Structure formats: C-alpha cells, structure tokens
Amino acid sequence: MAAGTITAVRDALDSLARSFKRVSVYRHAPDQHLAYLEPAAAELRSLLDQKTQVTVSVEATALLYEGEMVHSEPARETGFCYRLHRDGVRTLTFRRGVGLDELLALAHVALGEPQEEGREDAVTELWKADLKHIGYSAGAGYRMDESGGEGASTSVTEVAGRVQEVLDRHVGRSFVEVAQQPVLWSELQRAKGDPVDYAALGRRAAHTILRIVEQDYAGWDLQALQETFWRLIDQMLEREQAQAIGHALDRLRRVEGAQVSEFRQGLGARLADPDRLERAVKLAGAEKPPLLGAWLQLLPPAAGPALLAVLPLGRDPAARLLVAKAAVARMESCAALLPDLLRKGSAPEAQAVLGAMAPLPPLRRAELAATAFENQDPAVRLEAIPLLAADPAHAVRSLGEGLGAKARAVRVAAAQALAGCTMVAEQAAALLLEAMARPQFAAGDKEERTHFYRSLGKLGSSSGFSYLVARLWQKPKRIFGRQKLVEEKLLVVQGLAEDGTGRALRTLEDAALRWSGLPATVVAACKAAAHHVRTGAKGGKSV
Amino acid sequence: MSAERSVFDATSSAATRERRQQLGQQITLAISSLLRNARNYSEDNAVFTPVLAQIQQSIFALLEADGAFELELLDEGIYLNRQAVKFDAIYLPLLTAVRTDLKQRGIGGMTAAVAPPNADLRQLVRVLSPRGPPHPGARGDPSRPFVALRFKLRDAGAGEDPSADRSARLVAAYAHAVFFVDHTIQQLRVSGELIPLWAASRVVQDLVDLQRDMPLRFLQLARCKAASEDYWGFHAANVAVLAISFGSRLGLTKARRHDLGMAALFHDVGMAAIPAALLERQGKLEVGAQRALKASPLFAARAILRDREVHPSALERALAAYECHLDLVPLGDDPVPEIGLGGRILGICESYDALTTTRPFRPARTHQEALRIMTTEQVFRFDPQLVDLLPSVVEPLLR
Numbered sequence: 050m051a052a053g054t055i056t057a058v059r060d061a062l063d064s065l066a067r068s069f070k071r072v073s074v075y076r077h078a079p080d081q082h083l084a085y086l087e088p089a090a091a092e093l094r095s096l097l098d099q100k101t102q103v104t105v106s107v108e109a110t111a112l113l114y115e116g117e118m119v120h121s122e123p124a125r126e127t128g129f130c131y132r133l134h135r136d137g138v139r140t141l142t143f144r145r146g147v148g149l150d151e152l153l154a155l156a157h158v159a160l161g162e163p164q165e166e167g168r169e170d171a172v173t174e175l176w177k178a179d180l181k182h183i184g185y186s187a188g189a190g191y192r193m194d195e196s197g198g199e200g201a202s203t204s205v206t207e208v209a210g211r212v213q214e215v216l217d218r219h220v221g222r223s224f225v226e227v228a229q230q231p232v233l234w235s236e237l238q239r240a241k242g243d244p245v246d247y248a249a250l251g252r253r254a255a256h257t258i259l260r261i262v263e264q265d266y267a268g269w270d271l272q273a274l275q276e277t278f279w280r281l282i283d284q285m286l287e288r289e290q291a292q293a294i295g296h297a298l299d300r301l302r303r304v305e306g307a308q309v310s311e312f313r314q315g316l317g318a319r320l321a322d323p324d325r326l327e328r329a330v331k332l333a334g335a336e337k338p339p340l341l342g343a344w345l346q347l348l349p350p351a352a353g354p355a356l357l358a359v360l361p362l363g364r365d366p367a368a369r370l371l372v373a374k375a376a377v378a379r380m381e382s383c384a385a386l387l388p389d390l391l392r393k394g395s396a397p398e399a400q401a402v403l404g405a406m407a408p409l410p411p412l413r414r415a416e417l418a419a420t421a422f423e424n425q426d427p428a429v430r431l432e433a434i435p436l437l438a439a440d441p442a443h444a445v446r447s448l449g450e451g452l453g454a455k456a457r458a459v460r461v462a463a464a465q466a467l468a469g470c471t472m473v474a475e476q477a478a479a480l481l482l483e484a485m486a487r488p489q490f491a492a493g494d495k496e497e498r499t500h501f502y503r504s505l506g507k508l509g510s511s512s513g514f515s516y517l518v519a520r521l522w523q524k525p526k527r528i529f530g531r532q533k534l535v536e537e538k539l540l541v542v543q544g545l546a547e548d549g550t551g552r553a554l555r556t557l558e559d560a561a562l563r564w565s566g567l568p569a570t571v572v573a574a575c576k577a578a579a580h581h582v583r584t585g586a587k588g589g590k591s592v
Numbered sequence: 593m594s595a596e597r598s599v600f601d602a603t604s605s606a607a608t609r610e611r612r613q614q615l616g617q618q619i620t621l622a623i624s625s626l627l628r629n630a631r632n633y634s635e636d637n638a639v640f641t642p643v644l645a646q647i648q649q650s651i652f653a654l655l656e657a658d659g660a661f662e663l664e665l666l667d668e669g670i671y672l673n674r675q676a677v678k679f680d681a682i683y684l685p686l687l688t689a690v691r692t693d694l695k696q697r698g699i700g701g702m703t704a705a706v707a708p709p710n711a712d713l714r715q716l717v718r719v720l721s722p723r724g725p726p727h728p729g730a731r732g733d734p735s736r737p738f739v740a741l742r743f744k745l746r747d748a749g750a751g752e753d754p755s756a757d758r759s760a761r762l763v764a765a766y767a768h769a770v771f772f773v774d775h776t777i778q779q780l781r782v783s784g785e786l787i788p789l790w791a792a793s794r795v796v797q798d799l800v801d802l803q804r805d806m807p808l809r810f811l812q813l814a815r816c817k818a819a820s821e822d823y824w825g826f827h828a829a830n831v832a833v834l835a836i837s838f839g840s841r842l843g844l845t846k847a848r849r850h851d852l853g854m855a856a857l858f859h860d861v862g863m864a865a866i867p868a869a870l871l872e873r874q875g876k877l878e879v880g881a882q883r884a885l886k887a888s889p890l891f892a893a894r895a896i897l898r899d900r901e902v903h904p905s906a907l908e909r910a911l912a913a914y915e916c917h918l919d920l921v922p923l924g925d926d927p928v929p930e931i932g933l934g935g936r937i938l939g940i941c942e943s944y945d946a947l948t949t950t951r952p953f954r955p956a957r958t959h960q961e962a963l964r965i966m967t968t969e970q971v972f973r974f975d976p977q978l979v980d981l982l983p984s985v986v987e988p989l990l991r
Binding site: 106116136137139140166167168169170172173176177179186187188190191192193194196197198201203204205206208209210211212213215216219220224225226227230231232233234236239242243247249250251253254257258260261264266267268270273274276277280281284 | 607608652655656657659706707709710711712715731736737739740759762763764766767768770771772774775785786787788789790791793794795797806807808809812813815816825826840841842843844846847848850887890891893894897898899900901902903904905906907908910911914915930932933977981984985
C-alpha cells in the first residue's frame, strides 16, 4: 500500500474527527454543524477522487486502514470511535459521492453524548439513517446465546427446523418471488395516517403511564415510570409542546388511585426544579388545558422560593398572577422572601403578589401590603392601598405618608382608603386634616380635593365634622377670596353629604335656609345634599 | 446505508492476514479432531466441548472482523475467507485426511452468515460421524438442518446461490425472534436476565431487509404456528412479519417498519404478568381472570416504559404494545381511544394471527375465514381504512 494513500486517509479521517469534535463541543448550535464538517468533506472528496471507496476498521480508540492506524483518540464517549465500537460497528466505508448531510448523520450516530431521551444503539441508528455513501459492518450474529443461556441455541435450532419445514412446504420450486409490490397508500395518505408528531406520542405515553399508575399496576416500577414521565415532560418542554404538557399534567392532577399520591409527590419535586419551572413559565401561553395551571398545582409546599424566582418571567399579568397565587399558597416556604419582593421587586412582580393575596387573613394581607407600600413604584403603592385599608391600624400607620405622595393617584387612593377606617376615625381624620392643611393641598386640582373632603366626611369623625362645619360657615376675609371660598364650601357640602349622619343633616338644613347668609350656589347645594341624606340615596345614610 | 456483507478490502493488512491464518489453522485442526472423535463418541459427549468452543470462537472472530465465514477445502489448498491458509509440513497428513473425508461426503467447505449456535456445531459432529448422512445437503442432515452453518457442496457448481443464503438468514432471524420473545416473557416472570434490546433490533433489521428482498417468501413465515406452550413467541414473530409486510405495502420508511417490527415483538410481553395456568385455561374465564388478562397490555407498556427511554422509537414501541389491544369503539362515556398507526396496524395483524392459530379455547381458522371475520363481524374493532387493505396485504397467504 502506497504511503501516500495512507497519509491521505489519515489526513481525511483526522479532519473528520476534528469536525466531529467541533460538532460535539458546539452541539447547541446545530445550524453551524454543516459548516464545521465542510473541511472534512473536502478532504474526503479529494481522497475519494483517487479511490472509489475507503474502508476503515473501527477500534475502541482508533481507526485502521489496511492494518495501519490512521486515527487515534483517547477512550471517551465524545470520541469518534468509542460509541461506534461499543455498539458493534466494526468497519466504516466511505464511498465516492459522500455528502455533508451524510457526514452529519454519521457524526450524530458516532458522538456518544448523553441524551435525556435515551437513544437506540449505534448500529440501529446507522441502519435507520440509510446512508447511501457511508457503509458499515457490524459484529455478526444476534448473540442471544450470551444472555439467553445454554438452551438458547437448542431452542433456536428447533424453531428454525419447524420454520424451514413450513417454508419448504409452501415455497416450492414453482414459487415465484416478486421484486416489488405495489404501494397501497399515497404520499398524502401516509402523511395523514402517520404524522411525525412527538407531541401526540409524548401525550399518549404520559397518559398510558398514568393509566398504569391509576389502576395500581405500577408495582415496583413506580419510580422508573415516574422518571419516564418527567423525562417525557422534559422532552416536550424542549420541543416547546405546551399543549401536550398541559394535557399530561392536567390528567396527572386529576387521576386517583392508591399509588397516585406517591407518584404525584415525586413528580411535584421534579416540577419544582428551578430550571424546569423557568422553562415552563416562559413557555406557558393560551393552551388548553392550561399548562401553568396544572403545573403549579402539582408543586410541593416547599416550592415557594422557586416560584418567586420565576415570577417576573410570566408572559403576561395573568400568568404572573397564577405564579404568585401558587407562591402565596405555599406561604410557609417563602414568607421570609415576600416582604423584600414587595418592597424592592419590580412592579409586575409586586403587583402579581398583591393580586394573589386574597386568600390570606386580612391582618397578614395588610402587613404585606404595608411593605408593598414602601415600594418606589407608584403603581405598586396604588395597588397596596386597598389591601392596607383592610386593617385600619395598619392603614393609619402607613397611609399618612401616602396622602403627601408625589403621585396624585396615590394621594387620592390613600384618602379613599382612609375613608374606610371608621374604627380609627379620629386618627384617620387627623391624617387627612394634616394633609389638607398643607399648602400643596390647596394647589391641587378640584377632583383631588373633592376626594379628600368626601373621605373626611365619610369617616364621620368628630374632628372631621367640626372642621367641615367650621369651613362651611367661614366668612370671606378678603373680597378676592370669595370665589375660592365658595368652591371650598361646595366641597364641604359634599363631605357633609358623605357623613350622612343626623348632625350633618341638621347642618345642611341650617345652611340651606335662605337667611343663612351663604352664597346661593352653596345654599342650593346644601338643599340637594340634605335631600340626598334624608332620602338615604347613594352616598348617604338614611336618617 | 447498507450493512457491508463483505469487507475484504479493509482487511488485507499483514496483521489481519496473520490473524486469519491463525484462525484458519485452528478451525481446520479442530475439524480434523472432530472427524477423528466422531467415529467413537456421540455428538453430546463432553470430549467435543472444547473443540466446538474453539470453532465457535474462531467463527465469531471472523464474522466480527470480516463480516463472513467461508472455509474452502479444495484439492489445491485450504482457504479461509478467500485467503490461502498455510500449514507446517507436520500437519499435511491430517489435512489430507480432512479433505478426503469431506470430499467423500461431497463437502467442499463451510460458510456461515451469522454466528452458529451450539446446537449447529453438535449437529456438525453428528453429520461428520459415521452416523451422519452419506451425502449431506447444504444445511447438513435434511431431517435436522443447521440454522446458521452451511456446507459448500462440491457438486453444487461454482456459482453461489444468494437466495439460499437469504432464505437461511430469514429462517435464522425468525427463529431468533421467536426465541427472543419467549425468553423475554419467561425472564420477566422471574426477573431474570433479559436479552439486550440491540439483539432484537438486529433481528428486526434483518427481517425488514429480507422483506424488501423477498416479500412473498417473507410473508410465508406467518404460516408458522406454535404449539400451545410456545404460542407467544411464534405469535409475536408472526405479528412482526405481518406488520412489517403491512408497513411495506403502505410505503412506510424502513425506520418505521423497524418500529413496527420491534413493537410487534414486545406487544404481548405483558403476558409475563399473567399466571401461565390462566393462559392455558379452557372455557369461560371468571371476572378476576378476565380483568387480569385485560390488564396485560398495560403490563406490556409498563415493561417498556420503565426503561426510562423517551425517544420516538421507544415510545412507538410502548404505545403500540398497549394500543394494539384497544378497540376503536367508545367505552362507556369515554371517547374513542386514540390509537397511533403502529397500534392500529398491530391490532389488525395481531387479530389475524390469533385467529389463524389454534388456541386452547378454539381451533384455528383458515386464512380466508380469519379475513372474513375481521372484515365483517369484528370490523368495528379496527381502523376501517387499514382493515380494507388487509386482504391485499395477506393475499399471498390465501393462495
């Protein structure tokens, strides 16, 4: 054998091995793989221009050509030879015409990278790949004797004898074999009848596992089936098949049976894995049944921190709310993290948590809302206010600062929330009065001031009532302040109408008298308000 | 990609030639020893054990390295895989005796395309003993033929008969399929050592390849029927034969036909969970027994799914094994079960083979009767489009 040929084979195979290694290293960049193989393909093409085909023997750590080692590598699973040799491939033949796609297919077979889904043996993969220009030979025989026991060969021989007898009887000398039988399905029928659809396969496999578990047939394979189940979920996640996952988990949520609880528990721990949870939250959309709903329901009580970690990843407010609800339902595990999140978290996160707090007791809700009220984002503060008001003690502690907040909406919401704190009416009124005494209050718009006056009236506090009465009867000090004072008196009337008590009614009725000395517009407003309070119409109390 | 059957171009290095030379000497001297001892001992005698082991190992080694075993004992010399084997002068009388003895029987050499089982080698001893046939055929004694070994007959002419070789491979593959299933069910019962999956995969690869080469002969395998005690192995192998043929007629890719064949071999492994006595019971079964039998498809799925493999082929195998036992009719308030193509094809093939086989509770139907039953009385159980195609697929069995 010419040394030149051996050198050419060595160069080509070394190049191929290098390309395979690149494919292995950058396996997450599949669009680059063909490009990685181009140098090797060029070398091989040049070699195969000289020889129509080249056959190399495959050893565990080497390739031999004509008995000469033309490539060697350490014994590791990511090598060119290791998996091929381990699975029984003994020679590889490269024929003229070999293309990039075929080399890539060979690379995928040869590289023994761990695959979560498992894989068939290399010989089967090569056989299925059906490559035109890359041949192989495998260790001969089925070797069933090795694990089938001593009796294997006898059994096989007996069966073979019977089979031969049947064939001899039915395949006589006159038997005519055909080369090709007509195909009964069109391409279209095949595509329709046998769709390549991992989602359907995965979903049906998951349902089959659940049927086994539901009917208590899992036996000692329960854990193995559990592992298969979550591998299926992983595969479907990898392939972004949200609907199939939704179906599988929704069924898992609903099945019953003696072994189901254990099965579900084990699965729940897997589903709470941060990476897996993150991918699920990112993937979840509008599929039915909803992926996220089922997934979150299956998580264990300890999953609270993981849930808070993925909270910002939810696609939309509804998804984030679902995650937040799941976290709040696992409060025990994430109680220490929630205040910080509410205080420093982004608006979408904090809002989702605030929205999910309904099941909590009012006191706990108010405590958490108080921390959310410390958040810099006005939207968060705004959302915290109604929850904060649920506990008057917390409300008066926190909302006073809100009445002077920069954001108008916060100021208004705080005032409105304080209006509900009738249990601590005097304290709340004091806060409102303090805010109303500030110069900024007077500079605010009419609508905001209206809210404050009405809130003050609604509280029904003595100090608030006194303040309103005093303002109602206040005389103008200067001629130029008359119009402004009328405007304020009209707000006071609204406040008294909100008060709605007998004393407020009497005040309004007095003010409505023609000789009260109040401006006509105020008198008219007082009349209307008095009627309003008397009749117990909206906003007033029946007197 | 096609599996290479001959790779001599890769193995002409000095090291390979030397190895072949060594193996050739070992096999020839072992045959000489066989011939000598076969005159005095029966083939079961332990005296043959080491010699047969050596022959078997040598053939293994050649099949592994060259992909073939071909020993020619010609007047002008001895050739192993077309390479002349040289001997020291001291062995020449032995060689002459071997050549003469075999020549008298019309044997010019031996070949094997797959590894010969022990039984073949014991059979070889008998054929080469004075008790053997004076003129054995290519498969040895026609009454007890070899599975894998073949004689090269001197009067058979120089031309090789590829169809005879393929036919031998067909029989060997089918027999191994039967053994695989029986052994698997048996081992599942006792939690024993299973034959690795790759071995079954190779069998099915060969079945798919052979179906493509000889579709009509291949389908005739479905006529092989079991006695009641080894029903499951034959049944599964027949379902594989029918399903691969069905897949081929539908124009499915060879990978999909392989999936069908594998699923067929596994479709009844759930029977391992059913007590053997129950399987052989005649007459009507009580409710508990019926429930156990109905659960067997789930046990089959469990046996496959517990391997933690979730690649498409593994899932196809598990699902087809389970779904082929489902009928396409709604159960109570449940919707019609969703069944993949594999399950639908296997369901048809499974019923067809079961009907044409004698069972403890009923005799076998003819192929025509089975077809009639499936396309009339039981038609609701199957995919209507596929069951309509069944007569075309099994037509060669109706002749």
